[in-house]
Amino acid sequence: MDRAAETAGCKSRSEYLEKAALFYAGYVSGQEATAYLPPALASVLRGTVQDTENRICRLLFKLAVELDMVMNVLAAGMEISDDALRSLRGRCVQNVKKTSGSVTLDKAVEYQRGGV
Known part of the structure; x- marks a missing residue:
């Protein structure tokens, strides 16, 4: 002792x-x-969490760039009214909430073709 x-x-x-x-x-x-954790372990855990956070941020940035490109390509080739755009945004927000973000192109195409 x-x-x-x-x-x-x-x-x-x-x-x-x-x-x-x-x-x-x-x-x-x-x-x-x-x-109560050894300082070395706490430091490693903090570093791992920080590295993961940085990686996720970089991936989200890349995804946002790609999404911006897609939206600009679509906007250049489509004529859509402000009302239709607002309506679509509301429907998309509800769809993302309902599916917890699990949205697919197949489902969007089905909806646009008149399916539910």
């Missing part, structure tokens, strides 16, 4: 026991788990 207390930077056994009890209580309750 003396060696562990020294390693933990405690000045006494009672201080070490207090820290140990607080650590264990936090571990058992599961609150603020990062306080």
Whole structure:
């Protein structure tokens, strides 16, 4: 216990026991788990999450560029009224909500051909 207390930077056994009890209580309750993870592991987890976030952001940017290109190509070749565009936007918002974003070209073509 003396060696562990020294390693933990405690000045006494009672201080070490207090820290140990607080650590264990936090571990058992599961609150603020990062306080009980080894710093190296917490750092690796933060880095992994940051890398994933950066990758998703880059992919979303590329997707937005492609979508913008498609919309501009369609807008150049189609004549659609403002009312029809507003109506389509509302229908698309509802469709995306209803399908949780799982929208396919097949379903859009079916709808445009008069299907539901």
